[in-house]
Amino acid sequence: xxxxxxxxxxxxYWLGACGGCDSAIVDLGGSLLELAEKVEIVLWPAVLDFxxxxxxxxxxxxxxxxxxxxxxRNSEHxxxxxxxxxxSRLVLACGACACFGGTPGLANLRQKGDIVSWVYGDAxxxxxxxxxxxxPTCRVNGAELRLPAFYDHVHALHQVIEVxxxxxxxxxxxxxxLGAISALLSGxxxxxxxxxAPQKPLCDSCPRAASKPARLEIRxxxxxxxxxxDPTDCFLAKGVICLGPATRGGCGGTxxxxxxxxxxxxxxVEGVRDAGxxxxxxLAALIAPEDDEKLRELLxxxxxxxxxxxxxxxxxxxxxxxSCADDNEEE
Amino acid sequence: MMTERHPAIIxxxxxxxxxxxxxxxxxxxxxxxxxxxxxxxxxxxxxILEAFRSGxxxxxILACPRGECHYxxxxxxxxxxxxxxxxLLAAHRIDPERLAIEFGxxxxxxxxPARVTGFARRLGQLDAxxxxxxxx
Numbered sequence: 001x002x003x004x005x006x007x008x009x010x011x012x013y014w015l016g017a018c019g020g021c022d023s024a025i026v027d028l029g030g031s032l033l034e035l036a037e038k039v040e041i042v043l044w045p046a047v048l049d050f051x052x053x054x055x056x057x058x059x060x061x062x063x064x065x066x067x068x069x070x071x072x073r074n075s076e077h078x079x080x081x082x083x084x085x086x087x088s089r090l091v092l093a094c095g096a097c098a099c100f101g102g103t104p105g106l107a108n109l110r111q112k113g114d115i116v117s118w119v120y121g122d123a124x125x126x127x128x129x130x131x132x133x134x135x136p137t138c139r140v141n142g143a144e145l146r147l148p149a150f151y152d153h154v155h156a157l158h159q160v161i162e163v164x165x166x167x168x169x170x171x172x173x174x175x176x177x178l179g180a181i182s183a184l185l186s187g188x189x190x191x192x193x194x195x196x197a198p199q200k201p202l203c204d205s206c207p208r209a210a211s212k213p214a215r216l217e218i219r220x221x222x223x224x225x226x227x228x229x230d231p232t233d234c235f236l237a238k239g240v241i242c243l244g245p246a247t248r249g250g251c252g253g254t255x256x257x258x259x260x261x262x263x264x265x266x267x268x269v270e271g272v273r274d275a276g277x278x279x280x281x282x283l284a285a286l287i288a289p290e291d292d293e294k295l296r297e298l299l300x301x302x303x304x305x306x307x308x309x310x311x312x313x314x315x316x317x318x319x320x321x322x323s324c325a326d327d328n329e330e331e
Numbered sequence: 332m333m334t335e336r337h338p339a340i341i342x343x344x345x346x347x348x349x350x351x352x353x354x355x356x357x358x359x360x361x362x363x364x365x366x367x368x369x370x371x372x373x374x375x376x377x378x379i380l381e382a383f384r385s386g387x388x389x390x391x392i393l394a395c396p397r398g399e400c401h402y403x404x405x406x407x408x409x410x411x412x413x414x415x416x417x418x419l420l421a422a423h424r425i426d427p428e429r430l431a432i433e434f435g436x437x438x439x440x441x442x443x444p445a446r447v448t449g450f451a452r453r454l455g456q457l458d459a460x461x462x463x464x465x466x467x
Contacts, residue, residue, distance in 0.1 A: 109422050109423065273377055274376070274377050274380060276419065277375075277376035277377050277380055277416070277419070278376065278377070280376060280412070280415040280416065280419060281375065281376045281412055281415075283415065284408065284411035284412040284414075284415050285408060285411070285412075287411050289404055289407050292397070292410075295407075295410070295411060295414075296414075299411065299414045299415065302415070304418075305415050305418045305419065306418045306419045306421070306422030306423075307422075309419055310419075310422065317380075318377060318380040318381055318384050319380055319383065319384060319419070319420075319423040319425070320423070
């Protein structure tokens with residue numbers, strides 16, 4: 001028992017998340033068992049049962065590391081993020097949602113009221129003749145129950161608490177995850193605020209790069225389900241939109257291996273302010289110079305360019321960034 | 332509701348096509364927020380988005396005539412970039428008409444203020460913008 005007390009304590013927590021990042025940690029396999037020998041996991045809701053009161057009872061900075069995945073969309077996410085921040089010496093934002101807001105961030109392209117109307121009324125699969133809407137409080141058997149407040153916006157983790165390190169990906173690959181956890185627990189700390197992944201774009205390490213022409217010109221646009229691209233061919237050269245040129249590498253090319261173009265889950269390369277804007281600029285440059293009518297046709301064939309640009313990074317984009325302090329707690 | 336104030340318009344012009352023979356100081360006094368650039372193809376998407384984020388009501392880009400870019404394809408590059416950025420603006424509930432590109436040539440630059448006035452008039456007919464990402 002006394003030996004257990006000497007082990008470094010870590011927490012693994014999900015905010016607005018799908019659990020994919022937790023699955024990736026489980027995928028560490030044998031390495032996870034070795035890790036569990038060296039550290040004491042005090043909280044991991046996806047896998048183990050612990051009580052929040054135990055976390056509240058810890059001293060500030062008692063945890064060596066918290067690995068936090070998911071975005072911040074409601075007051076419970078914020079409360080837990082702030083609690084774990086106070087108890088942790090290091091916080092790792094794990095996965096695209098924690099780093100950039102992730103796919104839940106696409107919800108920022110709709111207003112909160114529209115989302116609630118759709119989910120509880122207008123969607124064709126919804127049957128709600130009474131027009132019920134979730135209420136922040138209700139009484140059950142004489143006790144008042146409270147729901148977390150649903151914020152106006154989806155936020156990335158660093159917009160709510162200080163984040164020490166970032167590991168992007170949807171989910172992060174096992175090798176980078178293990179490298180990050182090992183480095184952070186061993187005290188071999190890179191520059192605070194670093195993203196623990198390569199700095200260069202995915203195209204630089206793409207196994208299909210050899211088939212990319214020296215001057216790439218897109219003359220037709222296909223969605224990835226409309227054509228079968230040869231597994232060695234550059235997607236963009238075949239007119240299939242791939243975010244490789246503007247996305248940080250390090251993912252291991254798992255989508256490419258499944259003959260699917262990059263969707264941008266590793267976020268922008270080092271130093272780029274707005275992943276979507278930079279991607280759309282690079283895509284525009286690749287569209288072949290044609291007459292205006294043909295150009296218009298090609299540009300219109302790109303289904304939902306804003307969606308491509310915002311898929312994982314809207315909450316940290318120039319137009320999308322919002323301070324969590326501005327989000328009201330009222331329903 | 333539109334207010335009486337003048338709309339904040341950022342004006343990019345290409346140095347190869349607009350105002351290069353004119354009196355730059357007089358032009359600068361006549362054109363608020365004037366940003367002459369060496370080729371409109373060099374205007375980054377981030378510059379445009381930052382301008383809207385900072386409260387610009389509209390951005391007018393005056394580029395060289397199609398096919399007459401000094402660097403061969405800057406006109407085409409900015410045209411394509413603008414078309415895609417318009418879609419990003421629309422997704423954020425900013426009317427894409429607030430970003431305009433016009434192609435032409437005016438060495439004296441005397442026509443620029445009139446172009447800006449025309450753009451301001453068109454902006455005045457649009458609904459007031461929402462704060463980016465904000466709820467109404």
